[in-house]
Amino acid sequence: MKTLTVTERLAANRFVLDEEQPHIVVHQELAKATGTAARIIAACPAKVYSWAADGSVAVEYAACLECGTCLAIADPGTLEWHYPSGPYGVQFREG
Numbered sequence: 001m002k003t004l005t006v007t008e009r010l011a012a013n014r015f016v017l018d019e020e021q022p023h024i025v026v027h028q029e030l031a032k033a034t035g036t037a038a039r040i041i042a043a044c045p046a047k048v049y050s051w052a053a054d055g056s057v058a059v060e061y062a063a064c065l066e067c068g069t070c071l072a073i074a075d076p077g078t079l080e081w082h083y084p085s086g087p088y089g090v091q092f093r094e095g
Helices: 007-012 029-033 036-043 069-073
Strands: 013-015 024-026 049-051 056-059 079-081 089-090
Touching: 024 056, 029 036, 036 049, 036 056, 036 069, 049 069, 069 079
Parallel strands: none
Antiparallel strands: 013 089, 024 079, 049 056
16 A cells, blocks of 8 residues: 655645635734744745735645644734635545
């Protein structure tokens, strides 16, 4: 039996995105001023965060593993984060 890589295992997950209610909001100016922006971009295991061309933090909600790493390292007030409601969010599956 082949051992799957982490990338292969994560690719089996299913993401259901709530287009009307994102579960992550980045308060851009505060995140940049406190250094939270650079930390969450570097620390997110799913690479949800990246720098946008305009210097803001882009968020790819559909890739979120809901691990809470970003919330744990963010300065207070820089992120609004909650688990997606109902049928939305990540559904972990074996590859």
